[in-house]
Each structure stands twice: as C-alpha cells, then as structure tokens.
Amino acid sequence: MDTIPSNRQLKLKITYIYYIMKKLLIPFIFAIGVLFQSCTGPRGPEGPAGLDGPIGQTFELEKVNFVAGQNWKVMGEFSSANIRLEDSDVVLVYILWAVDGNLPVWRLVPQPIDMPRGVYYNYDFTPVDYTLQIDAPSNAILNSLSADVTQNQTFRIVVLPSDWSARKSGPGVDYSDYEAVKKYFNLDDSNIQKLSAQ
Secondary structure: OOOOOOHHHHHHHHHHHHHHHHHHHHHHHHHHHHHHHHHOOOOOOOOOOOOOOOEEEEEEEEEOOHHHHOOEEEEEEEHHHHOOOOOOEEEEEEEEEEEEEEEEEEEOOOOOEEHOOOOEEEEOOOOOOEEEEEEOHHHHHHHHHOOOOOOOOEEEEEEOOHHHHHHHHOOOOOOOOOHHHHHHHHOOOOOOOEEEEE
C-alpha cells in the first residue's frame, strides 16, 4: 500500500529538486552556448540582388482650369504620363502654392482655399485615372470663387510604392513637405514630365 508523503517530505523533495536544478542549470546553459559558438561552416551562396530603392514617379499637370461646366473637376489618366499604377501604390498630389524667389512652394492636397466657407482643393484616384477638384458645401460658393483660385493651377502628382515606407527603418516622412518626400523616396524631379490639362 502506497503511503501519502507528509507536507514536510514534499517540501524536502521540492527543495532538493530546486537545489539540483540550480546547480545544474548554469553549467548546462554554458555548455549549450559553447556548443553553438563553435559551430561554423562555409559561407552560403550570395542572395538575389535587392531593390535599389523606391521607383517613385512624378509628373506635373499645368494649366488646370476648374469650371462649373465640368463640375469643378479635371480628370486625367495615368497612362498619359506613361505611368502604370499597381494596386498597392499610393498617390500624393501637391499644388504649386507660390514661388519664393526661384523656389516653388508645394502644398499637399487636400489643401484649404477658404476654410471658413469649407472650400478645398481635393483629389481622388483609381489604378487607371485621377480627378482633381475643388470641393465646397454649395454651388453658390463655387460660383463665387475668383479666377486666381480656379484658373491656371499647377499640380505635381507623385506615385509611390506603398510598401516602401513600411520596409524602410527609422523615422517616417512628413508627407505634407514635398522636399522631405522627394528626399525620403529618392525622387528625381530635375527632368520632370510636364503635361497640360488643356
């Protein structure tokens, strides 16, 4: 017949097991570390070449005129700029807000035109086309906009691979700052393609 050990016997067994584990665990971990440290072998084959960086694409759309007859919208296709969007690509749109000396000042769209009245430059896109537009709460407000807001605008459209910023380590980028985006994504705008909306 088996006897049930007393609490004192259980405590002694647990203390003994703890003592053995404590004495053996450190040498065991050390031995495993030495074993793995001494494992060496020939260098493996070279992996495939990685990407050099993002393949961002940029173009400008000049002479953009927003008129009531087109619902204050201008539409275009990316193919007119020889750009093929992937499903995961991201499109950023900047408007030429001012020129400071010889330096253009670009602002990220959506861009407020008249915040108290709720008027904005805005855009949307699909993998095939894009729409630039002026949004406002009413047609009366749109019809009251001056020509310096609705006529002869210039937009810079930037297409970026969406997975690139997720793969890049370090702090992100301020997308509202075109110069920061250009630097972060290695965009070359020295010979930018310029299209006319007319």
